Amino acid sequence: MWKDRRLTQLFGIEHPIIQAPMGGAAVPLLAAAVTNAGGLGSLGTATLPAVERRRQVDELLALTSGPINLNYFVHAEPVVDVVRTARLQARLAAWYAEHGAGKPPAPAVLVPTFDAEALDHLLTVRPAVASFHFGLPKPTDVAAIKAAGIKLIATATTPQEAKALEAGGVDAVIAQGWEAGGHRGTFAPPYDKGQIGTFALVPQVADAVGVPVIAAGGIADGRGIAAALMLGASAVQLGTAFLSCPEANVHPLHRLALTQAERASIVTPAFTGRPARALANRCAADLTDAEADILDFPLQISQMWPLMQATVARGSSEFLPMWTGQAYGLNRTMPAAELVATLAREAMARLASAA
Ligand SMILES: Cc1cc2nc3c(=O)[nH]c(=O)nc-3n(C[C@H](O)[C@H](O)[C@H](O)COP(=O)(O)O)c2cc1C
Known part of the structure; x- marks a missing residue:
């Protein structure tokens, strides 16, 4: 009791x-x-x-x-900052090209x-x-x-x-x-x-x-x-x-990572625009220090989503937000x-x- x-x-x-x-x-x-x-x-x-x-x-x-x-x-409700968006999209352009994800879309609110x-x-x-x-x-x-x-x-x-x-x-x-x-x-x-x-x-x-x-x-x-x-x-x-x-x-890639206990978890705004703890991957590592280019929560999600989908389809977790404590x-x-x-x-x- x-x-x-x-x-x-x-x-x-x-x-x-x-x-x-x-x-x-x-x-x-x-x-x-x-x-x-x-x-x-x-x-x-x-x-x-x-x-x-x-x-x-x-x-x-x-x-x-x-x-x-x-x-x-x-x-x-987030504010769309045109200058910031241009800076972020310029940063992401190479990744979009590398993964055949087209062009970054206009920022959109995907989380209510x-x-x-x-x-x-x-x-x-x-x-x-x-x-x-x-x-x-x-x-x-x-x-x-x-x-x-x-x-x-x-x-x-x-x-x-x-x-x-x-x-x-x-x-x-x-x-x-x-x-x-x-x-x-x-x-x-x-x-x-x-x-x-x-x-x-x-x-x-x-x-x-x-x-x-x-x-x-x-x-x-x-x-x-x-x-x-x-x-x-x-x-x-x-x-x-x-x-x-x-x-x-x-996601199976996240489930697998949970059994390996070899990655650090870090707090980063890279995936959504607000600080959140996830397993370290390429996205988190490369964007965590780019705070001045990150969009307001939840607009950032709309910019990272196509990269996540393109890479996950190839079996890669480099852009997958694997929220983990x-x-x-x-x-x-x-x-x-x-x-x-x-x-x-x-x-x-x-x-x-x-x-
Ligand atoms: C995968 C995942 C998703 C989460 N999503 C939310 C959420 O949507 N809303 C919320 O209030 N907290 C969310 N949290 C935070 C939890 O409420 C809680 O603070 C956290 O899981 C506690 O730490 P622990 O993961 O070490 O147990 C999430 C946590 C994880 C691990």
């Missing part, structure tokens, strides 16, 4: 284990398996266009009647921000939990979500961001450490302040806010879960650890339900032996 029941009770789950919402990877099969195993399954809805989001939510609801989490990015349609759909579905990355939606939206009985959580990368989220009305704060795979949830400048490791961040966030804390970043087994709970978290959110489950939608060497390949049970068992044994 878990000692701190604040979040298990709030979300209606058995184990304080949240499978992270992962754009592209956290599909209905994965989220349903986690929820049905007693954790909180999260759908990677943030990156989906509305029609596909609705389809995946319907699919998930057909697979589970338990608590689920829907996830949204909250980012400002949380809007009126998404809110309306969320209020209709009424999942147990809605999670937000890159800040919170506007106060009237927050009020509507809470009035619908949906628990609201959001990512902080500093104690200051955690306080701002608490003031904004969240039911719990996700403390995302620097080890985490995927996009940094940082929303308050300066960006560099949000580069705090999980071990340092979680206790500071727990001291800063009264709402429960969810630890995220570099947690992959029972040792990490027990440590996070000892540091003051009431639950954990694991992303990378679930990428090796068969239910996750992970620093602890990926601990990944185990097993069905998601088995992973949830294993994590819970390991963590409880650790906590019992420490008591």
Whole structure:
């Protein structure tokens, strides 16, 4: 039995284990398996266009009647900077030519921000939990979500961001450490302040806010879960650890790289325009220092997408964004339900032996 029941009770789950919402990877099969195993399954809805989001939510609801989490990015509409675009496209021209990818297209928004349609759909579905990355939606939206009985959580990368989220009305704060795979949830400048490791961040966030804390970043087994709970978290959110489950939608080249544990993971804006942790490859290595040429999130995606498609078709991962956290060497390949049970068992044994 878990000692701190604040979040298990709030979300209606058995184990304080949240499978992270992962754009592209956290599909209905994965989220349903986690929820049905007693954790909180999260759908990677943030990156989906509305029609596909609705389809995946319907699919998930057909697979589970338990608590689920829907996830949204909250980012400002990007500004198309003509000069920057010209500079980036000049840089990319050689790569496009090398891979027969044609010409770089005009910048386009391929990832939606949380809007009126998404809110309306969320209020209709009424999942147990809605999670937000890159800040919170506007106060009237927050009020509507809470009035619908949906628990609201959001990512902080500093104690200051955690306080701002608490003031904004969240039911719990996700403390995302620097080890985490995927996009940094940082929303308050300066960006560099949000580069705090999980071990340092979680206790500071727990001291800063009264709402429960969810630890995220570099947690992959029972040792990490027990440590996070000892540091003051009431639950954990694991992303990378679930990428090796068969239910996750992970490109075979990425899945293979996860078993090799020989690449560094680096934080780079190269793929999308916002800093995110991925396995190092040619794209990340060559563009990470080119910040002045990188387009606003999510316009950058439209420039890198054709290169990714052309190279992946040839079996190369040099332009594939392989979002991965620093602890990926601990990944185990097993069905998601088995992973949830294993994590819970390991963590409880650790906590019992420490008591
Ligand atoms: C493949 C991948 C995709 C991710 N996509 C999202 C996303 O769409 N929305 C989000 O809030 N967080 C996303 N994250 C970040 C996770 O919510 C979480 O912070 C992170 O996975 C925790 O670190 P870990 O990967 O070391 O477990 C993603 C992480 C990964 C690994």
